[in-house]
Amino acid sequence: MPKPSAGTSYTVPTGAAVSKPATPARIAACDPAARGPRRRNDFDARSRTVGMPTEPETGYDPELGRKFVFVTGGVMSGLGKGITAASTGRLLSNAGFDVTAVKIDPYLNVDAGTMNPYQHGEVYVLKDGGEVDLDLGNYERFLGTDMTFDHNVTTGKTYKHVIEKERAGDYLGNTVQIIPHITDDIKRRIREAAEGTDVCLIEVGGTVGDIEGMPYLEALRQFSHEEEEGDVLFAHVTLVPYSKNGEQKTKPTQHSVKELRSIGLQPDVLVGRCEDRLDPQTKEKIALFCDVPTDAVFSNPDVEDIYHVPLMVEEEGLDEYVMEQLNIADEALPPDERDSRWRELVTRERTGEIDVALVGKYALEDAYMSIHEALKHAGIHQEVDVNVLWVDADEMRDHHTERLREADAVVVPGGFGSRGAEGKIEAIRYARENDVPFLGLCLGFQMAVVEYARNVLGLEGAHSAEIDADTPYPVIDLLPEQYDLEDLGGTMRLGAHTTDIQPGTLAHEIYDADSCTERHRHRYEVNPEYIDDLEAGDLTFSGRAGNRMEIVELDDHPFFLGTQFHPEFRSRPDRASPPFVGFVEATLEQLADEEREVEA
Numbered sequence: 001m002p003k004p005s006a007g008t009s010y011t012v013p014t015g016a017a018v019s020k021p022a023t024p025a026r027i028a029a030c031d032p033a034a035r036g037p038r039r040r041n042d043f044d045a046r047s048r049t050v051g052m053p054t055e056p057e058t059g060y061d062p063e064l065g066r067k068f069v070f071v072t073g074g075v076m077s078g079l080g081k082g083i084t085a086a087s088t089g090r091l092l093s094n095a096g097f098d099v100t101a102v103k104i105d106p107y108l109n110v111d112a113g114t115m116n117p118y119q120h121g122e123v124y125v126l127k128d129g130g131e132v133d134l135d136l137g138n139y140e141r142f143l144g145t146d147m148t149f150d151h152n153v154t155t156g157k158t159y160k161h162v163i164e165k166e167r168a169g170d171y172l173g174n175t176v177q178i179i180p181h182i183t184d185d186i187k188r189r190i191r192e193a194a195e196g197t198d199v200c201l202i203e204v205g206g207t208v209g210d211i212e213g214m215p216y217l218e219a220l221r222q223f224s225h226e227e228e229e230g231d232v233l234f235a236h237v238t239l240v241p242y243s244k245n246g247e248q249k250t251k252p253t254q255h256s257v258k259e260l261r262s263i264g265l266q267p268d269v270l271v272g273r274c275e276d277r278l279d280p281q282t283k284e285k286i287a288l289f290c291d292v293p294t295d296a297v298f299s300n301p302d303v304e305d306i307y308h309v310p311l312m313v314e315e316e317g318l319d320e321y322v323m324e325q326l327n328i329a330d331e332a333l334p335p336d337e338r339d340s341r342w343r344e345l346v347t348r349e350r351t352g353e354i355d356v357a358l359v360g361k362y363a364l365e366d367a368y369m370s371i372h373e374a375l376k377h378a379g380i381h382q383e384v385d386v387n388v389l390w391v392d393a394d395e396m397r398d399h400h401t402e403r404l405r406e407a408d409a410v411v412v413p414g415g416f417g418s419r420g421a422e423g424k425i426e427a428i429r430y431a432r433e434n435d436v437p438f439l440g441l442c443l444g445f446q447m448a449v450v451e452y453a454r455n456v457l458g459l460e461g462a463h464s465a466e467i468d469a470d471t472p473y474p475v476i477d478l479l480p481e482q483y484d485l486e487d488l489g490g491t492m493r494l495g496a497h498t499t500d501i502q503p504g505t506l507a508h509e510i511y512d513a514d515s516c517t518e519r520h521r522h523r524y525e526v527n528p529e530y531i532d533d534l535e536a537g538d539l540t541f542s543g544r545a546g547n548r549m550e551i552v553e554l555d556d557h558p559f560f561l562g563t564q565f566h567p568e569f570r571s572r573p574d575r576a577s578p579p580f581v582g583f584v585e586a587t588l589e590q591l592a593d594e595e596r597e598v599e600a
Contacts, residue, residue, distance in 0.1 A: 067199045067326045068190070068232050070220055072267075074208045074256025075239040079273045080309075082135035084237050084300055085201045086142035087310040091319035093143055094339040095332040097198040101139040102190055103132070103152050105205045106212040110156035111149075121366030125521045125569055126151075129495030134369050135203060141373060141572050142310070153189050155212060161185060178215050186219040187226075199326070208236075209259045221264040230327040236260060236267035237300070240274040240282065248274060248282040250289065257290040268325060270297045271318070277301050296321065307346040307376075307573060345380055345573050353385040354587050357407035359427040361393050361420035368413050371441070374571035375411075378580035382588060393420030396427060404430050409559075409587040414442030414521070414566060418467045425451045432560060437590060439583045440552075440562030442522050446476045448552060448562040449526055452539055466524045475534070477527040479547065493520045499550040499565065505542035506561060507551045510582035516543070518565035525549065525564070559586030 071085040082103070089099045109115060112123045113131035124137040130149025140147055162185055166176045194200035204220070206213045224232045238253040257267060270292055272278045277299040278286075287294040298316045303309055313319060323329040332338075356375060358368060365372060372388055379386040391403045400423070404410060410431040412424045424444065428451045431438035440448045446464055453462035453475045461468075464476035498517045501508045508514070526534075526541070526549035535541060543551025543563070554560035563579060571577035 066194075066197070066231065067328060068194065068223070068227065069199060069201045069235060069322065069326075070223075070232070071201060071203045071235045071237065072208055072217070072260065072265075073204070073206070073237045074260065075252040077205075077207050079237050079239055080300065081203050081205075081237045082138050083142075083306050083309050084235075084271055084273075084313070085203050086135075086138045087313045088235075088319055088322060089139070089199070089201050090142045090310045090342060091314055092199055092323070094342065095319070095323065096338070097328070097332070098196070099143055099199045099201065100145065100194060100197045101136075101143065101147070101151060101201040101203065102193045103135045103139070103203050103205065104186075104216055105133050105152065105154045106210065106216060107154060107205075108156045108159075108212075109154060110160055111152070111154065117362050117367035118364060121364070122369050123521070124370065125494060125519045125566060127496040127519060131494070131521070133205070134366060135205075137370055137373075137569070138306075139201075144572060144574065150189065151193050153186065153193075155215075158182060158185050158189070179218060182215050183219040183222055186216060187223050190223070198328070208256055208263075214263075217260075217263050217265060224265070230325070233269065233322060233325050234265055234267045235269040235271060235322075237271045237273060240272040240278060240286075242275065248279055250282060250285045253286055254289045261291075267292065268296060269318070269321065271300050272297065273300050275302050305346065305376075307342075310342060311346070341574060348380060348383060350379070350385045351383050352588070353387060354379075354408045354584065354591065355387045355389055355406060356587070357389045357391045357404050357410045357427070359391045359393050359396065359404075359410060359412050359424055361415060363390060363392060370566070370568040370571070371411065371413055374568035374577050374580045375584070377571045377573050377576035378584040380573060381576040381581050382584050384584070384588065386584065391427065393423030393427070396423030401426075401430070404436075407436075408591060409437035409439070409583065411583075412438070412440045412444030412447060414444065416443070416466075421447060421464075421467050425454070429455055432554065432557070435558050435590075437559040437583060437587045438557075438561070439559075439579060441568065442520075442564060442566055445552060445562030445564045446522075446524065446526070448560075449475055449534065449549075452534065453530065456537060456539075457533060464524055473530070475527050475530045476524050478523070479525050479528070492523050493548075495519060497545060497565070499543040499545050501551070502540070502542045502544075505540060506553045506559070506582070507542040510561075510578045512578075516578070518563070518567050519569040520565045522564060558590050559583060 071081050073079050073081040085101065089101060093099045111131045112120060112133050115123065121134040123131050124134050125131055126136065126149060127146050128148050130152060132149065132152040136147050136152055159182065162176065162181050165171065190202055204213060204216055236257060238256045240248050240250065240253060243249050253270065253272065260267060270286055270290060272286065278297065283297040284294050286297050298318045300312065303312055323332055358371065360368060375386040375388060389403055389407050391400045404427060410427055412427060424447045428438065428440065428448050430436065432451070450462055450464060453459045453473060459473040461471055462473035462475050463471035465471060465474040465478065466476065496517050496519050498515055500515050501511055501513065503514065528547055531541065531549065538555040540553055540555065541549040541551065542553050550564045552562040559582065561579060567577040567579045571580060
């Protein structure tokens with residue numbers, strides 16, 4: 001028996017159990033109501049897993065954010081976690097809630113800026129210049145809100161910050177470890193990104209069981225204990241494949257949830273990705289073996305258009321279930337008062353279609369996702385379907401010229417490096433000489449300048465100094481003020497910048513404004529030494545930002561427009577990008593004129 005501390009006196013009768021005084025504090029400790037709110041999973045609020053760090057530079061507040069929905073994935077990557085989360089967020093927004101999203105990418109890159117589009121899809125650029133995963137683009141398009149670089153959490157970003165703090169001596173001699181320092185930083189980033197919103201959706205990239213994702217899942221486990229009951233919900237998206245005899249198989253989902261539970265996370269919602277809706281017996285089997293109610297199992301079948309996923313999620317009732325579990329159903333707008341613009345837009349009847357040739361070097365739709373979506377948005381605006389025909393810029397001279405002839409219009413996208421550049425130049429020449437509507441984006445804008453310099457001005461060998469350092473006519477080059485910068489990152493123009501638009505031009509007509517603010521991602525510019533020569537004919541730089549040329553167009557052409565910026569990054573289903581709308585509209589007018597000529 002422990003020795004009584006000094007000043008304590010009590011007698012223990014023989015054979016009696018030790019009993020300490022029933023002080024008010026001890027009574028409160030034994031009374032759940034007296035202890036105040038308890039945490040999720042009945043975790044006692046008196047003892048947090050770890051104390052959250054307070055950082056003066058961020059003004060961290062541990063009470064930031066109201067409700068959190070964590071979305072994980074199992075079985076395989078690329079199932080559509082992001083679209084599932086974005087669709088749910090769209091419906092919550094329709095119900096009157098302020099919704100934001102966080103994308104967690106477990107790779108060691110600090111950002112997505114140096115990643116090959118073949119491996120990870122396009123690099124999406126945010127208004128603050130953050131180069132991020134393409135899922136952030138989906139969140140912006142679905143939620144109708146602008147994200148910041150803080151809404152993308154990567155392992156590289158997290159470790160870099162923690163190591164910098166360790167080097168600065170901020171940890172006061174403590175051994176810096178994954179737990180608590182890395183997990184604390186992850187939780188801090190999530191809470192700060194959620195500040196000022198009602199619901200924050202957090203998508204954890206990769207698949208449960210991936211070694212690089214383990215610190216994030218541990219952080220989520222701690223996070224769930226640190227929040228009050230009803231403030232956190234875990235949704236797990238898994239694959240439900242078919243067997244050869246047509247049976248929906250639940251074993252992959254069972255194993256995925258088993259893996260998740262072994263980490264200490266119990267999903268509250270399961271979403272089955274399948275070609276078709278889940279059969280009732282499939283849902284019941286998943287519920288039984290994964291320890292969730294049957295009404296917590298939802299279908300997310302394949303649809304023709306990702307913009308129809310919110311409609312499918314709504315039919316399944318996933319949004320209503322989420323609101324009930326988060327205890328916010330009573331705060332939602334009544335169903336008949338909710339925003340219905342999304343449904344009206346994506347179900348709008350199409351009265352025709354056009355074919356657009358996309359001339360690039362990556363035979364992968366994800367590499368040009370925002371362009372595909374911006375064309376789709378312009379099609380919604382003009383009530384037509386836009387079919388994208390892939391044209392390989394590398395092989396354009398050999399046999400892909402026929403693909404251009406099949407198309408009604410041509411888009412040349414951005415990119416870096418020399419591969420495919422000559423093919424893009426040939427495609428631009430084809431569009432210019434044959435009065436085919438043309439839209440050039442970033443590198444497409446630059447190659448339009450190169451093509452004009454070569455084939456109209458006669459400057460043989462003209463090129464971009466980025467692609468050909470020995471070109472005799474560097475019509476695209478670094479600006480003089482960039483020459484002395486040693487760090488290439490210092491020369492990159494990123495994020496939202498304002499362009500002044502010349503009145504009386506095509507650019508002014510499509511924007512209907514004297515300026516526009518669009519997102520950039522490039523390093524080289526139109527060389528000021530050649531501007532006068534380039535504008536001596538029918539070419540005009542109709543958009544400028546100081547000595548930077550931002551928009552180029554041609555007179556006496558159905559539609560020939562190039563932008564140094566990326567207008568596709570700001571396009572939304574309900575706010576189509578003006579250059580894309582003008583491009584599709586001009587293509588329709590061109591087709592109508594051709595049809596009238598045939599009839600005549």
